[in-house]
Amino acid sequence: MAAIFYVKDRAKMKLGIGNDHAAYNMKLQIKEYLESLGHEVVDYGCHSTDSVHYPEFGEKVGRAVANGEVDGGVLICGTGVGISMSANKVHGVRAAVCSEPVTARLTKEHNNANIIAFGERIVGIETAKAICKAWLDAEFQGGRHETRVQMMMDIEMRP
């Protein structure tokens, strides 16, 4: 019964999206794509191609994921690196930057990534969509991976 509800929830998630100026155009296309899959998307900015600083948007989406305001997050900057590094500074975030869908799937199955990230200057729009789809469709496998994810999160508790 619980598994059925879980699948139903995954089919329609509330996702946070964030980007910097380098990824504004891709953000618009990905937002539309995620909505076309039936997800609700909360846009944490930025909202133009005017130069901004990616840590602001990585942190906003990271905090929204960590406090349960959204079920998961999508972050895009030029490479996906700076914005995901920023999100990973927020307690409870596991943001993974990917350039292809196999890694995107495995970040959910093995690492239970709660944010997926990629770069507008690195991947094309179809690859970006495939990365999102692979991550959204995948399920955390638990078991030995649960132990490792817990060990990873325990690092945050140590000074």
Ligand code: RB5
């Ligand atoms: C912005 O020029 C660029 O540095 C940023 O989008 C990102 O690639 C950083 O990791």
